[in-house]
Amino acid sequence: MIASLRQAQKNFIEFGACEERCIEFVRKPNKQDEKDVxxxxxV
Known part of the structure; x- marks a missing residue:
């Protein structure tokens, strides 16, 4: 099942990935990462 954008945002806030099965593919942010203004x- 694919998470909706709202659910993916909730998941990211809760455990750092769009879905629990994807946690192993998420890297920590680095100095070059910028949040879109x-x-x-x-949510």
């Missing part, structure tokens, strides 16, 4: 939380 137009990003809006849907």
């Amino acid at each position: 137009q990003w809006k939380r849907l």
